[in-house]
Amino acid sequence: MMESLANLMGGFAAALTPGNLLFAAIGVLLGTAVGVLPGIGPAMAVALLLPVTYAFDPTGAFIMFAGIYFGAMFGGSTTSILLNTPGESASVMAAIEGNPMARSGRGAQALATAAIGHFVGGVFGAIGIVLLAPLIASVAVNIGAPDYFAIMVLAFVAVAGVLGASRVRGFASLAIGLTIGLVGLDPISGQARLTFGVPQLADGIDVVIVAVGLFAVGEALWVAAHLRRTHQEIIPVGRPWLSRADVKRAWKPWVRGPFIGFTFGSIPAGGAEMSTFMAYVTERRLSKHRDEFGKGAIEGLAGPESAASASSAGTLSTMLTLGLPTTAIAAVMLAAFQQFGIQPGPLLFTNEPDLVWTLIASLFIGLVLLLLLNLPLAPLWAKLLRIPRPYLYAGILFFACIGAYAVSGQAVDLLVLLVIGVVGFVMRRYGLPVLPAIIGVILGPDAELQLRRALQIADGDVTTLVSTPLAITVYTIIAALLLFPLIRKASRTKVDA
Amino acid sequence: MTITEERPVERAGWWRAHSELGVSIVLGAVGVLVVVDTALESGGSVSDPLGPRAIAFVLGGALLLLSALLAVDVLRGGHGEAEAGEDVDLGTPADLRTVGKLAGVLVATAALIPILGWPIAGTVLFWGAAATLGSRTPARDVLIAAGVSLVTWIVFDGLLGVDLPGGPLMGVFGA
Numbered sequence A: 001m002m003e004s005l006a007n008l009m010g011g012f013a014a015a016l017t018p019g020n021l022l023f024a025a026i027g028v029l030l031g032t033a034v035g036v037l038p039g040i041g042p043a044m045a046v047a048l049l050l051p052v053t054y055a056f057d058p059t060g061a062f063i064m065f066a067g068i069y070f071g072a073m074f075g076g077s078t079t080s081i082l083l084n085t086p087g088e089s090a091s092v093m094a095a096i097e098g099n100p101m102a103r104s105g106r107g108a109q110a111l112a113t114a115a116i117g118h119f120v121g122g123v124f125g126a127i128g129i130v131l132l133a134p135l136i137a138s139v140a141v142n143i144g145a146p147d148y149f150a151i152m153v154l155a156f157v158a159v160a161g162v163l164g165a166s167r168v169r170g171f172a173s174l175a176i177g178l179t180i181g182l183v184g185l186d187p188i189s190g191q192a193r194l195t196f197g198v199p200q201l202a203d204g205i206d207v208v209i210v211a212v213g214l215f216a217v218g219e220a221l222w223v224a225a226h227l228r229r230t231h232q233e234i235i236p237v238g239r240p241w242l243s244r245a246d247v248k249r250a251w252k253p254w255v256r257g258p259f260i261g262f263t264f265g266s267i268p269a270g271g272a273e274m275s276t277f278m279a280y281v282t283e284r285r286l287s288k289h290r291d292e293f294g295k296g297a298i299e300g301l302a303g304p305e306s307a308a309s310a311s312s313a314g315t316l317s318t319m320l321t322l323g324l325p326t327t328a329i330a331a332v333m334l335a336a337f338q339q340f341g342i343q344p345g346p347l348l349f350t351n352e353p354d355l356v357w358t359l360i361a362s363l364f365i366g367l368v369l370l371l372l373l374n375l376p377l378a379p380l381w382a383k384l385l386r387i388p389r390p391y392l393y394a395g396i397l398f399f400a401c402i403g404a405y406a407v408s409g410q411a412v413d414l415l416v417l418l419v420i421g422v423v424g425f426v427m428r429r430y431g432l433p434v435l436p437a438i439i440g441v442i443l444g445p446d447a448e449l450q451l452r453r454a455l456q457i458a459d460g461d462v463t464t465l466v467s468t469p470l471a472i473t474v475y476t477i478i479a480a481l482l483l484f485p486l487i488r489k490a491s492r493t494k495v496d497a
Numbered sequence B: 001m002t003i004t005e006e007r008p009v010e011r012a013g014w015w016r017a018h019s020e021l022g023v024s025i026v027l028g029a030v031g032v033l034v035v036v037d038t039a040l041e042s043g044g045s046v047s048d049p050l051g052p053r054a055i056a057f058v059l060g061g062a063l064l065l066l067s068a069l070l071a072v073d074v075l076r077g078g079h080g081e082a083e084a085g086e087d088v089d090l091g092t093p094a095d096l097r098t099v100g101k102l103a104g105v106l107v108a109t110a111a112l113i114p115i116l117g118w119p120i121a122g123t124v125l126f127w128g129a130a131a132t133l134g135s136r137t138p139a140r141d142v143l144i145a146a147g148v149s150l151v152t153w154i155v156f157d158g159l160l161g162v163d164l165p166g167g168p169l170m171g172v173f174g175a
Helices: A002-015 A018-036 A042-053 A058-083 A089-140 A145-162 A167-182 A207-225 A244-266 A271-286 A299-322 A328-339 A353-374 A378-386 A389-408 A412-429 A434-457 A462-466 A469-496 B008-017 B021-039 B054-075 B096-116 B118-132 B138-159 B167-174
Strands: none
Touching: A002 A018, A002 A089, A002 A353, A018 A042, A018 A058, A018 A353, A018 A378, A042 A058, A042 A207, A042 A328, A042 A389, A058 A089, A058 A299, A058 A328, A058 A353, A058 A378, A089 A244, A089 A271, A089 A299, A089 A353, A089 A378, A145 A167, A145 A434, A145 A462, A145 A469, A167 A412, A167 A434, A167 B021, A167 B054, A207 A328, A207 A389, A207 A412, A207 A434, A207 B096, A244 A271, A244 A299, A271 A299, A299 A328, A299 A353, A328 A434, A389 A412, A389 B096, A389 B118, A389 B138, A412 A434, A412 B096, A434 A462, A462 A469, B021 B054, B096 B118, B096 B167, B118 B138, B118 B167
């Protein structure tokens, strides 16, 4: 504990240098913009920036990425509240209570509730990382290849089979991602897989191209097919502020939100979406003003918003300590770590203490910057929504192409980008979620490596996979996740008959 | 089961309503590809019991299985929910012509980069995409496209060290 505090102080010393402060500032500015703007999310933004950051030192790059992640949460609520269409999936809940508030002339209070909620949630979440992450890392140091493989399978099953409306479509998306991840030379044996003799495919399809193709190009093509021609009304508001009565109603949800958010953010259960939903349900149950829910109850905005930012912290905690991404942006950040030759996981805290603690300290700094940027300036940020859509999506395609080209300097990569963009388009058209695919691409090769390593160590004895208590527990959870809906279906049929 | 004579128009309508079967067919085709690619090669060794093929083989099988399950789901009336978004109006039919044009702009960009360099290819990309997406102010679009393209090239190539070809135009300026 004392050691963590000392490390954190060291982190602050490093994070407060001009260079790192600049990265934090750029990150939160970009993040807020990305959060406000439709069509572009934090995962896409980080993927687009990956090729640019090769030249930076990794600490600066990750400070910027974390700023984008948290900034997108702040900005996303602004769009949700003023436009009634969430800028990010994490801010769906903000629209439910925030937009009615804005419609009834309480937009300024709604923006303030959301911004302070994100700040409180983010700070609680960052404290959670300081307290829990070193603990988790020290426990996880002893887990071996069979455990890792089991946890990764759990992540696959959770994102593909539990989230989303259709299991078969979730798993189809996962399989597409795993297949893309398979292309190239096998790292252990050096044999070519799915390269069809094309030399360019021997290195595999770069994660940047896959992520940018699925997110940016797929989204641009999808919007092109269904571009909204009608103008959406943005509710005008003044400077955000809160009355004493508002604060009195909002402070408990602000404090409760982080506990829900951090927990659900750190397990593979849908990141901010699940966290905000659970926080909303909780606040509705606990509220004395239950009749106001759906019509602009401030509790229903305060709780989910603080849960959203805390869930980002929880997601970061799991990504740093276990190397396990639970959301799309965590998956892209994991890919970024790999590009820098750093392996997130239990050893990260011992191998790269400076990077980790500077990053954690910069979370606090970034949150203060975000509160300063968003509390007074939210109406100004909302002006970004006026950008003509042809320019917005032309810009997204433009930076997607630069990102893809910068990976290896070959124009052919733009064609690969387009093909993956078309895959992203088809997935959006037919309701295949994008998240399982991106987790499959990034985590798939790792999972295979862990599986083969486990079998190498055990001389091919398959029982090694279930030789530890942790692995057995994880497989039990996986079985429960897979079987539960089937059992429920069966029992319902029985009742019907 | 009774066999009814279907008119071609009705059959086309059926396929349109069940176009999601195309996803199932693609999944199946990829599955076959993965299995065939896997079957032709050798398996594991003493030092690597599983070998590079086993996972691919399982994945190919999974793709075939998912293809079948998806087909069954679609034929029983299931369908995937198209993704909503703030700029997406699902009330309109898909405008595939715009999507095709946008893809064409990307292909043209890829072809132009080695010949004309980033500043010009990027201008074509931004301008073409904006025009395709319904911008009706060509003169302003070209200026914005050229501005964005040139500034990004200077920032990326000059300041950030991302190697983007300047092309003949920048060669003239550079010399």
